[in-house]
Amino acid sequence: MLYDYMNMLESIGLDLLFAALFFLIGMAIKDVLNAGNVPPFGRRIVWLVLFLGCAGFILKGLIQLSWEGTGLG
Numbered sequence: 001m002l003y004d005y006m007n008m009l010e011s012i013g014l015d016l017l018f019a020a021l022f023f024l025i026g027m028a029i030k031d032v033l034n035a036g037n038v039p040p041f042g043r044r045i046v047w048l049v050l051f052l053g054c055a056g057f058i059l060k061g062l063i064q065l066s067w068e069g070t071g072l073g
Contacts, residue, residue: 022054
């Protein structure tokens, strides 16, 4: 029974791993920005880049789901 759902469990586990990794990266960046006394403009740029990375990952997952739903992938 578990073997039948191995691909789905693997996909969910990988997505959760990436979400946890993005969270930990965000926490590390917050600590470095606070310790480095970075000006507000630099902080905004850093958070924008981090957000765009997360958004790209989420968009990739949504595109993958839609393509698999239509039979393209």
